[in-house]
Amino acid sequence: MTKQTNDLLTRGPSDHSVRDQVVEAATAHFGHFGYEKTTVSDLAKAIGFSKAYIYKFFDSKQAIGEVICANRLSQIAEIVNNALADVPTASEKLRRLLRTLTEAGTDLFFHDRMLYDIAAVASRDNWPSAVAHQARLRQLIQEIILEGRQAGEFERKTPLDEAAEAIYLVMRPYICPLQLQYNLDSAPAAAVLLSSLILRSLSP
Amino acid sequence: MTKQTNDLLTRGPSDHSVRDQVVEAATAHFGHFGYEKTTVSDLAKAIGFSKAYIYKFFDSKQAIGEVICANRLSQIAEIVNNALADVPTASEKLRRLLRTLTEAGTDLFFHDRMLYDIAAVASRDNWPSAVAHQARLRQLIQEIILEGRQAGEFERKTPLDEAAEAIYLVMRPYICPLQLQYNLDSAPAAAVLLSSLILRSLSP
Incomplete structure (x- = not known):
C-alpha cells in the first residue's frame, strides 16, 4: 500500500463517499439554482469543499452533471x-x-x-x-x-x-x-x- | 367620401402601401436583428416613421410579425x-x-x-x-x-x-x-x- 492510499484510507472519508457527497450536494444545488447557471466555485462554496478538492474527484462540472x-x-x-x-x-x-x-x-x-x-x-x-x-x-x-x-x-x-x-x-x-x-x-x-x-x- | 378618407387618398400613400412598406422593412429589420430583440421603437427609427404612425397600422409588434x-x-x-x-x-x-x-x-x-x-x-x-x-x-x-x-x-x-x-x-x-x-x-x-x-x- 502506498503512503498516499494509506493516508486517504485512514485520514479522510473514502473517495467513494466524497464522490457521493459531492453528487448529493450538487443535485440539491443544481436543483435549486439550475445547472447552467451554477459554476464549480458556487458548488464548492455551497458544499464547503475547496474547488481544487472537488476537481480531485470530477474533471468538470459536466462530469458531476453526468x-x-x-x-x-x-x-x-x-x-x-x-x-x-x-x-x-x-x-x-x-x-x-x-x-x-x-x-x-x-x-x-x-x-x-x-x-x-x-x-x-x-x-x-x-x-x-x-x-x-x-x-x-x-x-x-x-x-x-x-x-x-x-x-x-x-x-x-x-x-x-x-x-x-x-x-x-x-x-x-x-x-x-x-x-x-x-x-x-x-x-x-x-x-x-x-x-x-x-x-x-x-x-x- | 369622408374628409378623412379623402385626405388619406390624396395626401399620403394609401394605407395598403404603408402597411406593405412597414412589413417589408420589418422583415429586413427582424431578419437582421431578430424578432424578439427588436422593439417597435427600433423599427420606427429604422424605417424613418414615427412609432405612433406605425401603431396606426398595426396594433403591436406581434401584429407585424403575424x-x-x-x-x-x-x-x-x-x-x-x-x-x-x-x-x-x-x-x-x-x-x-x-x-x-x-x-x-x-x-x-x-x-x-x-x-x-x-x-x-x-x-x-x-x-x-x-x-x-x-x-x-x-x-x-x-x-x-x-x-x-x-x-x-x-x-x-x-x-x-x-x-x-x-x-x-x-x-x-x-x-x-x-x-x-x-x-x-x-x-x-x-x-x-x-x-x-x-x-x-x-x-x-
Whole structure:
C-alpha cells in the first residue's frame, strides 16, 4: 500500500463517499439554482469543499452533471422495466413503453424542473449518459418487436432495425426532454394515438 | 367620401402601401436583428416613421410579425401544393408531403434563421397564422387518406380523424420549428423511415 492510499484510507472519508457527497450536494444545488447557471466555485462554496478538492474527484462540472443525469436515467429505466414486467403481449408492451416514458418525463418536468433541464442539456450535447439511455431504448424496442414477431402478433417483412428505428423516431419527441417540453399538453392523448398507429404499422 | 378618407387618398400613400412598406422593412429589420430583440421603437427609427404612425397600422409588434409569418407560411403551403400536384398516388403524396415540409423547414432554418425564429415564436405562442397553418396541414392529410381509401390503397377500419391526427403527430416534430431545430441532422433519413412506417400503418 502506498503512503498516499494509506493516508486517504485512514485520514479522510473514502473517495467513494466524497464522490457521493459531492453528487448529493450538487443535485440539491443544481436543483435549486439550475445547472447552467451554477459554476464549480458556487458548488464548492455551497458544499464547503475547496474547488481544487472537488476537481480531485470530477474533471468538470459536466462530469458531476453526468452522474446526476445517469442516476436519474437509471431510475427511469427501472420504472420502464417495472411497467413492462409481466405484460403478456408485445403489443401491450409497446403501448406501456410510450405511456410510461411520457409520464416519467412529464413528471420530471413538473416536479424536478432543474433536473429536467440537466437532462435537456445532456440530450442537446450528447452526453454519454443520454446516448446510452437512447441506445437502451432502441434495444428494448427491437426486443419487443422480435418478441411480437415470434408470437405472430407482428409482421415480419420489414427489416427489424428499420422497423425499430422508425418506432423509436415516433416516440422520440415524447422521450427527449428537449422536445417533450413542447408536447406536454398533448402528450397523454398523443401517446395513445401514436401507440395505435405504431401497432397498425406492425400488423401482419 | 369622408374628409378623412379623402385626405388619406390624396395626401399620403394609401394605407395598403404603408402597411406593405412597414412589413417589408420589418422583415429586413427582424431578419437582421431578430424578432424578439427588436422593439417597435427600433423599427420606427429604422424605417424613418414615427412609432405612433406605425401603431396606426398595426396594433403591436406581434401584429407585424403575424403578417411576416403568414406570408412565409403561405409560401410553404404553395411549395407543398406544387410538390403534390400531379402525384398519382396517395401513398406517394404522403411521402412527398413529409419530405417537402422537412426540406422547407430546414431551408428556412439555414437560410433565414431570424424568420425561422419568428415562426418558432408563432408556434410557441399559438399565433393565428401558425394555428391556421397546422389546421391546413391536418386537412390536407385527411384529404390524402380519403383519396387513398377511395383508391383502395389504404385500410378503411380506423376512423378517418384518428388516422389523420396520428399521422400529423408523427410529422409534427419535422414541421414545427420549435422541434425541427433539434431534428435537423436526422431529418432527411427520418422523413424516409417515418413515411414508410406511416404507409405500413395505412396498408389494407
